[in-house]
Amino acid sequence: MVFRWNPQFPSERVSYEPLPIWFYLVLYVIVEGAALAMVVPGLPKTGSVPWDRVLHYAVAVPVFCWLALSCLVHWFAYDIPATQAAEHNSARWHQITGWQQQSRSGMAVLDSVILTPEPDLAERMLALEGTPPENPGKAMELRSIDAADDGSRLNRLLDALLTPLSAKLVQAAKGGSFEIVMQCDYEALCSEVLAAWGRLELPGKPVVRWLDNRRDVGFADKWFEDEARPYWYEQDRTPRYRLLLAWHLNDAGPDEKPETSEAAVALLLGSPALMVEKPDLKRQAWLLRQITGDADQADRLLASLLKAEQVPSERIRHFWHSGLKGLAQHATLGAVRESGLKVEAHALDPAIGPQAPVARWVIQALAARMAHFGQGPQLIALPHEQGVALNLVAKEPAPVDVPWKEEYGYRPILGPEFGVLTSVWTVNMLLSPDKGWSTTDTIVTCLTVFFMLAVFIIRRPGLFSRMVESTVDFVGSVIGF
Structure with missing residues (x-):
C-alpha cells in the first residue's frame, strides 16, 4: 500500500x-x-x-x-x-x-563504515575538524585501499568494510534473521562478499541479494515496510538485521581517465520490529521515510515532509545533497531556501568529485554519523527516477503527539437502556393485577431479557464476538477439536 x-x-x-x-x-x-x-x-x-x-x-x-x-x-x-x-x-x-x-518509520543505523577519498569527510564538511575538502570535478581514488596479494583491490575493500563491524555481524548473523544487500556493478560479486565473510570467520553463510546501480532502491518505501503476508497468521518475513554493502571502484585502464570518484560504505541496519523487540540496542541514528516526486514539485515535497513532523523543523541544521542536476538542483535548493529552514548546505560532489550511485548511501551514512555526534537531524536530497527524493536522518524520530481525551473512551458496558428496561419491568410487576406469577409476567420477563441481550450485543459487538470465540475455543478443547 x-x-x-x-x-x-x-x-x-x-x-x-x-x-x-x-x-x-x-x-x-x-x-x-x-x-x-x-x-x-x-x-x-x-x-x-x-x-x-x-x-x-x-x-x-x-x-x-x-x-x-x-x-x-x-x-x-x-x-x-x-x-x-x-x-x-x-x-x-x-x-x-x-x-x-x-x-x-525508519531503519535504525546500528553501525557504519565509510570509505571516501578524503578522510574524516563528515567532520570536515561540517567544520568540526580540519578544513572542508574542495575537489570539484576531480575523480578521486581510495588511496587507502591497495591491491591484495591476488592483485584485487575488491578483496581489500571488502575486508576494510567488514572488519570494523565483525563483532556486531556475529550477533546479527546468530539472530536468525539476517541478510546482506549488495549494490554494485555486477551480480557475480556476491561470491566475493561471501569469500570475505569466510576470511573473517564470521558465522553461517548469509543470503546475499544484489541491487544494480541503475535501480533506485527506495530504501524508505520498500525496506521500511513489513513484507506482505498473505495470511494473518504468517510471520513477518522482513529481516531483523540487514547489512548494506555499496561500493564503486574505478576499473579504467592506465590510459583512461575515470569519470567518478571511488567510495564505499557498509551500513548495518535494524528493522523497526527489531528495535521494538530490543529498544536498548545501541544505534547511531534513524534513516526516516523518504518522499519522492517530480523535480518541479520540490517545494511541495519539502513542505509535506516537514508537515509530517518526523522531527521538529527548528532542530534541522544541516542539508546534504549529491548528484542533483539542472531543474532538480535549482528547484530543491530553492525549496530549502524558501522553507524557512536555517540550515547549512553540504554538497558531496564539490567535496570529493563527481559521484557514482554509491553516493546515495554514502550521504546517508555521513548524515547518520553527524546525527550520532549530536549535530541534530539532517535533511538529505538525492536524484530519483521520479525527479528528487528527500528524507531526514535523526538520532530519534519525534514521538506520536496526538493527545487522547477522556471522552474518546466513553463506552459503558451497561448503558441507560438497561435502566429503562429494568424500570419498565418493575412497573409492570407493580401494576400486574394477578396475585401470583402469571403467564403475562413470564412473557414480559422473557421479552425484557431478550431486549437486554439485544442492546448489549449492539453496544458491545466486539466484546460479544470475543466471548463467542472464547466459548467456541473452550468447547473445542473439551471435546478434542
Missing part, C-alpha cells in the same frame, strides 16, 4: 455533556405530582388511610416510572450522541496516530 503524505482526516466531533441534575429533579416532581393527582382523589374521606395503597401507587410506581423516563431521556439526550462522538473521535485518533507512526 502506497503511503500518503497528505491524508485528509475527518474533523473532531464536539463532546457532549449530560443534562444537569436539576432537570431530573424537576422530572421527578412532575411524575410524583401526576401520581398523587391520580391516587389522592380515590382515598376514603373518613377512616384510616390505606398506607399500603399509598406506598404502592404513590411512591413505588412513580419512582420506577421516573427512573424509566430519566434513563430514556439520558439515553437519547446524552448517551447516543456521546457514544457516536466517542466512536468517531477515537477512530479519528487511531487514524492520525497510525499515520504518524508510519510517517516516522
Whole structure:
C-alpha cells in the first residue's frame, strides 16, 4: 500500500455533556405530582388511610416510572450522541496516530563504515575538524585501499568494510534473521562478499541479494515496510538485521581517465520490529521515510515532509545533497531556501568529485554519523527516477503527539437502556393485577431479557464476538477439536 503524505482526516466531533441534575429533579416532581393527582382523589374521606395503597401507587410506581423516563431521556439526550462522538473521535485518533507512526518509520543505523577519498569527510564538511575538502570535478581514488596479494583491490575493500563491524555481524548473523544487500556493478560479486565473510570467520553463510546501480532502491518505501503476508497468521518475513554493502571502484585502464570518484560504505541496519523487540540496542541514528516526486514539485515535497513532523523543523541544521542536476538542483535548493529552514548546505560532489550511485548511501551514512555526534537531524536530497527524493536522518524520530481525551473512551458496558428496561419491568410487576406469577409476567420477563441481550450485543459487538470465540475455543478443547 502506497503511503500518503497528505491524508485528509475527518474533523473532531464536539463532546457532549449530560443534562444537569436539576432537570431530573424537576422530572421527578412532575411524575410524583401526576401520581398523587391520580391516587389522592380515590382515598376514603373518613377512616384510616390505606398506607399500603399509598406506598404502592404513590411512591413505588412513580419512582420506577421516573427512573424509566430519566434513563430514556439520558439515553437519547446524552448517551447516543456521546457514544457516536466517542466512536468517531477515537477512530479519528487511531487514524492520525497510525499515520504518524508510519510517517516516522525508519531503519535504525546500528553501525557504519565509510570509505571516501578524503578522510574524516563528515567532520570536515561540517567544520568540526580540519578544513572542508574542495575537489570539484576531480575523480578521486581510495588511496587507502591497495591491491591484495591476488592483485584485487575488491578483496581489500571488502575486508576494510567488514572488519570494523565483525563483532556486531556475529550477533546479527546468530539472530536468525539476517541478510546482506549488495549494490554494485555486477551480480557475480556476491561470491566475493561471501569469500570475505569466510576470511573473517564470521558465522553461517548469509543470503546475499544484489541491487544494480541503475535501480533506485527506495530504501524508505520498500525496506521500511513489513513484507506482505498473505495470511494473518504468517510471520513477518522482513529481516531483523540487514547489512548494506555499496561500493564503486574505478576499473579504467592506465590510459583512461575515470569519470567518478571511488567510495564505499557498509551500513548495518535494524528493522523497526527489531528495535521494538530490543529498544536498548545501541544505534547511531534513524534513516526516516523518504518522499519522492517530480523535480518541479520540490517545494511541495519539502513542505509535506516537514508537515509530517518526523522531527521538529527548528532542530534541522544541516542539508546534504549529491548528484542533483539542472531543474532538480535549482528547484530543491530553492525549496530549502524558501522553507524557512536555517540550515547549512553540504554538497558531496564539490567535496570529493563527481559521484557514482554509491553516493546515495554514502550521504546517508555521513548524515547518520553527524546525527550520532549530536549535530541534530539532517535533511538529505538525492536524484530519483521520479525527479528528487528527500528524507531526514535523526538520532530519534519525534514521538506520536496526538493527545487522547477522556471522552474518546466513553463506552459503558451497561448503558441507560438497561435502566429503562429494568424500570419498565418493575412497573409492570407493580401494576400486574394477578396475585401470583402469571403467564403475562413470564412473557414480559422473557421479552425484557431478550431486549437486554439485544442492546448489549449492539453496544458491545466486539466484546460479544470475543466471548463467542472464547466459548467456541473452550468447547473445542473439551471435546478434542
